[in-house]
Amino acid sequence: MSTHDFGQVSRTVGTVFRYALLAATLVGVVALGILLLFVAVDAIQPLTADPGWHLTFFLSFVLPTLAVSGYLYLRAPDSLRAGGAIVGLLAVTTMFAGGVVLIFVDIVSPIAWFGFVLALALPAGVLALVSRTLSPGMGTSVGLGALLLYLSLAGVPGPLGGVVGLAPVAPSVIALVGSIPVLPVDWMLLAVSVSLPVGLLAGSYVASYTDRRGGTAALGLTVALGVAASLAAPSLGISAGPSLLLATVIGVPAGLAVWRSWETDRLALAVPAVVVGGAFVGAVAVELLGFAGPQSWVDWQFLTSAHSRIAEDAGLYPAIGGSILLMGAVIVLSFPFGVGAAIYMEEYAPDNRITRLIDVNISNLAGVPSVVYGLLGLGVFVRFAGQPTGTVLVGGATLSLLILPIIIISSREAIRSVPEEMRQASYGMGATRWQTVKNVVLPRAFPGILTGTILALGRAIGETAPLIMIGAPDVVFSLPAELSAKVSAMPLQVYAWATLYGSPEFYQKAVPAGVVVLVSVLLAMNSLAIVLRNRYQNEQ
Incomplete structure (x- = not known):
């Protein structure tokens, strides 16, 4: 040419x-x-604050932050990006910590959570021991893992045995733990079931950069931080359990980020220091000087109150809890099936007419309007399966159908990005296909899989049409206590304020406040996806 x-x-x-x-x-x-x-x-409503309030925060927070950021932008842009990432991490973990506390205060009891964690840990430990000693194939591992998980969560013979008329022989691990007559206090259970797993993750992270001794130290510091927060909680006027959760969810990621920056780029710590320090100094100064802040509608009362017909008293608390439960159900239902389907399609499925037809249909399903999935959920789960309308289980299953094609597509792309040479090298070392997928492909593709999943969850948490189609109530006044309870969500609550209660007061007060909270949650979820994507690209 x-x-x-x-x-x-x-x-x-x-x-x-x-x-x-x-x-x-x-x-x-x-x-x-x-x-x-x-x-x-x-x-x-920032203009409702006193002029002195604005001036105080400008001098203590805005001006130092702009000065430090401008200096780093000109001299060390990498340090500015790293410091900004730490500030963003603090904001995101603080937001998620509030959701975690909400779950353990009003939805899930610490003893139930402890039993659930134990019910997951026992099968995982047994399966790891069997895999290390016997090296079973993929089918055997999956079957054994599913059987152990079922017995641990449901007991013997469990619901399947009840269908055929078999009497219960042994209770589930959760029921067995709940039947113990004398139990430790809640914060001790949370220390074992929350602080310890987080500490293991932190220790693994530190050990990957240092050695086993550093990982053990990180594990010990994580548990010690949670215990110290619990013991100091009464003097701060809060409960021991929430204090432990806040310290673990906020303090551990922030501590790891600060430690990593101290080891690699200490100049980056100037950004979080000036931001956090400036905000603290400003808050203390306006309190001492008596300057009134903005009369914001997004306040503690709004975040912890239920719906009211009066806009000033309306709150988003039950809707926030409902969204958290729905996302939990969506993760449990969509992530294993989506990732499993992606692994099969990329690593095991033959290239024939049937798989190509399935591939085209998955791509088409990713673009189907959400209201269609609402109709599908209504027909399958309500009309066919006979489940009550508007429950946590039905809502989670419907939203899972909505994002399942997105998870499959993003997971397949992440798996496809793993170089073929790595697979061939694993086969050359004598590994089976299952061992190659488990030890080579999935660890390499997992960041991309997780990124796609988080973005898909961001779409699910903002959907309203599927919940309307399955009959979810516009307004609820309490948090759902079980999977069969009625549930609302943040977008549905905001939609109700804008339609059923569409007065000027709701438009000017409750609706903007609800939109700000919803957008903040979406930005927090998307920011996690961005961080994972950038880290994955850097590792490449």
Whole structure:
């Protein structure tokens, strides 16, 4: 092919096209930013604060942050990015810590959670021991793991035995733990079932950069932090269990990020130091000087109250808890099936007409409108399976159908990105296909799988149409206590405020506040996906 086949080469056209794309992107970003700014101003009402409040925070927080950020931008941009990541991590973990405390205060008791963790740990330990000693194949491992998990969670013979009329022989691990007459206090159970697993993860992370002694130290410090927070809780006027959870969920990731920056880039710590320190100094100063802050609708009362017909008293608490439960059900139902289907399609399925047809249908299902999945959930789970409408189980199953194609597609792309040479090297070392998938492919693809899953959950948590179609109530006044209880969600609650209670007061107060909370949760979830994606790209 000769060069004249491409036509006349002109840099002007390419430059115009480049700046046209840039302009289109800026228009979209600016328009969205203006919209969110208007909503945030209505919800937070910054202009209602005293001028002294603004001046105090400008001098203690805004000005030092701009000065340090400007200096690092010119001298050490990598340090600025690393410091900004630590600040973002603090904000995200604080938000998720609130959700964790909500779960353990009003939804799941510490003893039930302890029994559940133990019911998962026992089969995992037995399966790991069997795999190390006998090296079973993939089918045997999956079958044995499923059997052990069923017996641990459901007992012997469990619900399947009840269907055929068999009498119970042994209770589940959860029921067995709950029947113990004398139990430790709640914070001790949380220390074992929350702080210890988080400590194991932290220890593994530290050990990957140092050695086993460093990992053991990180494990001990994590557990010690939770115990210390529990013991100090009474003097702070809060309960021991929530104090342990807050210290673990916020303190451990922040501590790991600070430790890593101290080892690699100490200049990056200037950003979180000036941000956190400036905010603390500003808060103390306005309290001492008596300056009133903004009369924000997003306050503690809004986050911890149920719905009310009066906009000033309306809250989002049951909807927040409902969204958390729905996302928990979605993760349990969609992640194993989505990742399992992706592994089969990429590693085991033959390339024939049937698999190509399935591949095309999965891609098409990813673009189906969400209301169609709501109708599908209504027909399958309510009409066919006979489940009550609007429950946590039905809502979670319907939203799982919605994001299952997205998880399959993103997981397949992550698995496909693993170099073929790594598989061939594993086969050359005598590994089986299952061992190659387990030890080579999945560890390499897991960050991409997790990124796609989080983005899919971000779509699910913002959906309203599927919940309306399955009969979820617009308003609930208490948190659901079981999977068969009625549930609402944050987008559904905001939709109810904007329609059923669509008065000017709700439009100006409750609706903007609900939108700010919902968008904040979505941004937090998407930020996790961005961090995982960037780390995955850096490892490549």
